[in-house]
Amino acid sequence: MSDRVPVLEFRNVHTHYGPVHILKDVSMQIFPGELVCLLGGNASGKTTTLKTILGMVVPSSGDVLVDGEVMTGRPTADVVMRGISMVPENRRLFKRMTVKENLEIGAYLRDDDDVEEDMEKVFDMFPRVKERLGQKAGTLSGGEQQMVAVGRALMSRPKLLLMDEPSMGLAPILVQQNFDIIEQINDAGMTVFMVEQNANMALSIADRGYVLQTGQIVLEDTAENLLANEDLRRAYLGQAD
Amino acid sequence: MNQMPTRRSATDLDWDRVRRWGIYAGLTMAFLSSIGMVESLDKRLIVDPILSLGFLALLWVPVAFGYAATYEEAKEGMAAPEKGERDLIGGLAAGLIGGLFFVAFIAIADAVDLRGVFPRIGPALIDLLTFGRGTAVGGLLWLMISGLLGMFGGLLHVLPVRVRRAVTNALTAVFLVALVEIAVVDIFESLRLTVISDWIYAKNGGVTIAGAIVVGALAALSSVRSEGDAVVRFRTRYATMEGDERKRFNLIAGAVGLVLAVVLPMVLGGLTNELLANVGLFLLMALGLNLVVGYAGLLDLGYVAFFAVGAYTTAILTSPLSPKWTPMLTLDFFSIEGWVVMVVVVAVAALSGLVVGTPVIRLRGDYLAIVTLGFGEIVRILFLSDWLAPAFGGAQGIRNIPAAVAGPAEINGTKPQTIFYLVVIFVGIAVYVAWRLYHSRIGRAWAALREDEDVAEAMGVETTKMKLLAFITGAILASFGGMIFAVKVGSVFPSSFKLIVSIIVLVIVIVGGMGSIPGVVVGSLVLIGILGGPTQPGLLAEFGEFKLLIYGALLVFMMLRRPEGLWPSVQRQRELHQEEILQDAWLKAEAAADSAGER
Ligand SMILES: Nc1ncnc2c1ncn2[C@@H]1O[C@H](COP(=O)(O)OP(=O)(O)OP(=O)(O)O)[C@@H](O)[C@H]1O
Ligand SMILES: [Mg+2]
Numbered sequence: 001m002s003d004r005v006p007v008l009e010f011r012n013v014h015t016h017y018g019p020v021h022i023l024k025d026v027s028m029q030i031f032p033g034e035l036v037c038l039l040g041g042n043a044s045g046k047t048t049t050l051k052t053i054l055g056m057v058v059p060s061s062g063d064v065l066v067d068g069e070v071m072t073g074r075p076t077a078d079v080v081m082r083g084i085s086m087v088p089e090n091r092r093l094f095k096r097m098t099v100k101e102n103l104e105i106g107a108y109l110r111d112d113d114d115v116e117e118d119m120e121k122v123f124d125m126f127p128r129v130k131e132r133l134g135q136k137a138g139t140l141s142g143g144e145q146q147m148v149a150v151g152r153a154l155m156s157r158p159k160l161l162l163m164d165e166p167s168m169g170l171a172p173i174l175v176q177q178n179f180d181i182i183e184q185i186n187d188a189g190m191t192v193f194m195v196e197q198n199a200n201m202a203l204s205i206a207d208r209g210y211v212l213q214t215g216q217i218v219l220e221d222t223a224e225n226l227l228a229n230e231d232l233r234r235a236y237l238g239q240a241d
Numbered sequence: 242m243n244q245m246p247t248r249r250s251a252t253d254l255d256w257d258r259v260r261r262w263g264i265y266a267g268l269t270m271a272f273l274s275s276i277g278m279v280e281s282l283d284k285r286l287i288v289d290p291i292l293s294l295g296f297l298a299l300l301w302v303p304v305a306f307g308y309a310a311t312y313e314e315a316k317e318g319m320a321a322p323e324k325g326e327r328d329l330i331g332g333l334a335a336g337l338i339g340g341l342f343f344v345a346f347i348a349i350a351d352a353v354d355l356r357g358v359f360p361r362i363g364p365a366l367i368d369l370l371t372f373g374r375g376t377a378v379g380g381l382l383w384l385m386i387s388g389l390l391g392m393f394g395g396l397l398h399v400l401p402v403r404v405r406r407a408v409t410n411a412l413t414a415v416f417l418v419a420l421v422e423i424a425v426v427d428i429f430e431s432l433r434l435t436v437i438s439d440w441i442y443a444k445n446g447g448v449t450i451a452g453a454i455v456v457g458a459l460a461a462l463s464s465v466r467s468e469g470d471a472v473v474r475f476r477t478r479y480a481t482m483e484g485d486e487r488k489r490f491n492l493i494a495g496a497v498g499l500v501l502a503v504v505l506p507m508v509l510g511g512l513t514n515e516l517l518a519n520v521g522l523f524l525l526m527a528l529g530l531n532l533v534v535g536y537a538g539l540l541d542l543g544y545v546a547f548f549a550v551g552a553y554t555t556a557i558l559t560s561p562l563s564p565k566w567t568p569m570l571t572l573d574f575f576s577i578e579g580w581v582v583m584v585v586v587v588a589v590a591a592l593s594g595l596v597v598g599t600p601v602i603r604l605r606g607d608y609l610a611i612v613t614l615g616f617g618e619i620v621r622i623l624f625l626s627d628w629l630a631p632a633f634g635g636a637q638g639i640r641n642i643p644a645a646v647a648g649p650a651e652i653n654g655t656k657p658q659t660i661f662y663l664v665v666i667f668v669g670i671a672v673y674v675a676w677r678l679y680h681s682r683i684g685r686a687w688a689a690l691r692e693d694e695d696v697a698e699a700m701g702v703e704t705t706k707m708k709l710l711a712f713i714t715g716a717i718l719a720s721f722g723g724m725i726f727a728v729k730v731g732s733v734f735p736s737s738f739k740l741i742v743s744i745i746v747l748v749i750v751i752v753g754g755m756g757s758i759p760g761v762v763v764g765s766l767v768l769i770g771i772l773g774g775p776t777q778p779g780l781l782a783e784f785g786e787f788k789l790l791i792y793g794a795l796l797v798f799m800m801l802r803r804p805e806g807l808w809p810s811v812q813r814q815r816e817l818h819q820e821e822i823l824q825d826a827w828l829k830a831e832a833a834a835d836s837a838g839e840r
Pocket of ligand 2: 046047048089164
């Protein structure tokens with residue numbers, strides 16, 4: 001594993017919001033084809049980690065590397081150009097724009113001619129999205145919004161897909177569907193980095209996982225080991241199952 | 242299926258509502274009289290001897306409020322509201338109540354001398370309002386008039402759609418024909434057909450009675466033959482046009498517009514040309530501000546600063562009265578000198594857009610509005626200041642700005658035609674630029690930015706760059722406006738660049754329809770063309786001192802009733818109204834699919 005170049009690497013990253021220290025010496029690596037999840041409770045710094053990857057927040061020390069190249073301090077557009085895209089927390093569609101316009105923004109930085117083709121691919125994955133193409137995104141149901149949010153992220157042809165709490169606010173059946181789709185996307189070769197609080201579910205499809213606690217990585221292991229880990233069970237998975 | 246919920250029975254009137262609207266009507270009429278509107282507008286005749294603009298300003302009130310008092314929304318799943326005598330009674334009652342209040346106002350104004358507080362309420366007003374026949378007769382007449390007009394308002398609900406449309410169209414047509422009197426007279430004069438215009442218009446101004454009857458009848462006839470409201474139908478059709486068809490339509494509309502723009506100034510007189518030039522000047526600014534506010538969603542309240550910068554740059558570069566160290570170029574569009582002026586104007590505008598934009602770009606919403614407001618005033622005060630007076634002339638400004646030149650033609654304010662042509666060219670450029678930008682990647686980025694800045698950034702939209710771009714493009718369009726303004730007026734003073742200009746341009750954009758190019762065109766025509774700009778008269782020049790009042794009232798009305806503007810952009814319309822409709826259509830389709838599946 002170690003001779004491969006990670007798609008994404010954090011080297012001792014510290015992040016601050018003003019004087020407040022959020023990420024504390026975070027190091028991690030995500031390799032091509034992996035499905036890695038980042039577990040952590042509320043306000044542990046998960047969303048901040050994703051924003052740091054995208055360059056929306058600049059680390060106060062340490063480096064973010066994409067394909068082995070230092071991207072620290074580079075504008076978000078550059079990072080997106082390198083093939084990283086995000087499904088934001090709560091999906092955050094452009095509510096008053098149509099589904100189609102949402103997908104088009106996803107392809108904003110592309111200047112090739114295959115955008116239409118990729119849109120077809122999204123429709124293949126989510127036939128419902130095609131039916132709703134002219135509808136205002138804000139009027140979609142929660143499940144449909146999730147589909148459009150994933151479709152929008154895929155429209156930039158990423159090689160690394162970031163997902164911020166994909167199960168948040170969805171009914172249990174939709175959560176399951178959603179994880180199936182993530183697994184499917186990953187099986188098709190996409191590297192996925194997923195932030196979740198729903199540790200059980202996330203670990204069931206992930207290859208590896210990191211556990212973040214008040215901005216520090218406290219655990220790092222394969223998904224099976226994490227699922228079996230007593231400390232983690234107690235902290236995140238609850239007593240049941 | 243259970244029975245449809247029924248409404249109140251046909252004879253049951255919502256008296257509360259009738260009373261309320263009646264009182265509103267009376268208070269409105271009293272207000273309009275007490276600010277002196279009736280008196281000042283009385284000079285302008287709409288239909289020669291019987292109706293003046295002043296009385297029209299009063300008479301629409303009982304009609305509209307009688308209509309409102311008896312208006313009932315059609316609700317899905319409920320029985321259609323029954324129409325009938327109830328509406329007539331309601332309208333009549335609202336009108337009578339309104340009339341009563343108004344008569345009371347007249348009586349009080351007659352009995353007590355209110356001139357200390359309301360300088361406009363004097364014997365002249367009373368005389369006018371009582372038709373010179375004393376309070377008793379006048380009051381009775383007003384009760385009758387107001388009641389009948391209120392009933393007419395109620396009657397509008399009862400009339401079959403076609404008849405109603407014929408009536409309203411006839412009235413609107415007469416008003417419009419009276420409105421555009423100066424333009425029509427000009428045109429008929431140039432065509433040497435004064436016979437016709439002399440017959441339609443009376444000598445004192447206004448339509449003759451015979452003219453009014455003919456115009457009204459023609460409008461009524463043409464509307465009876467058509468299906469539905471022509472304007473609405475046209476807009477819907479335009480909104481649903483597909484790519485090629487719309488392109489063709491835009492092309493034809495552009496060509497017609499071009500022909501009109503070339504021919505109109507030749508047949509119109511100086512006053513009308515001046516008016517059109519003003520419309521164009523404000524349209525140019527509104528197109529620019531529309532990029533900033535409508536497209537990128539940045540509420541800029543200091544937009545006049547860029548207009549001022551354009552005007553002052555032109556003045557400094559061309560006027561012999563500007564400081565000695567500055568050049569004295571001619572704005573000759575066919576020579577290198579003119580292009581130098583334009584390039585410098587653009588460069589200075591872009592730079593000032595950058596200077597204003599950079600510090601404020603990180604602010605959002607209200608903060609941005611407040612800070613830009615400040616910047617707008619700072620720029621004006623700088624031009625006004627003694628400190629910079631050696632360069633900008635302080636309160637005296639810069640005078641003697643020479644005419645612009647295009648080949649053999651001189652362009653200046655004494656020949657409004659020439660200014661109009663110049664404005665048309667720049668408006669054409671601005672429309673093209675705005676349209677191209679809107680349909681480009683940049684336009685998409687602006688839309689995303691307006692919706693959700695953070696997500697837009699995460700999608701790779703260079704938010705800072707895009708915002709600055711909007712500011713700079715807007716600034717450049719405004720500076721062209723300023724350049725033309727300087728040439729037109731021949732001098733620039735700080736007092737021409739007050740906050741009110743920013744506000745009026747913003748009102749044009751809002752009333753027309755944010756983010757909509759046709760909307761901005763309609764907005765400029767209606768507001769600047771009819772009402773007039775901050776210091777420029779419109780077709781209803783008599784409105785003069787009441788202009789801002791009408792602007793305000795219109796803005797409030799639009800915000801409450803039609804927040805998407807007169808001609809909304811497709812997107813805005815969706816944002817504000819379509820939500821429910823789409824949701825509905827979707828639910829219905831869903832239900833239909835379900836029941837089809839069950840079978
Ligand atoms: N823009 C900001 N300015 C200041 N503090 C912030 C900002 N954004 C986040 N924080 C703080 O940083 C900490 C971590 O926030 P973050 O959003 O990364 O948490 P999270 O792990 O994603 O939580 P959740 O599971 O609730 O989404 C929180 O205490 C939060 O209040
Ligand atoms: Mg979060």
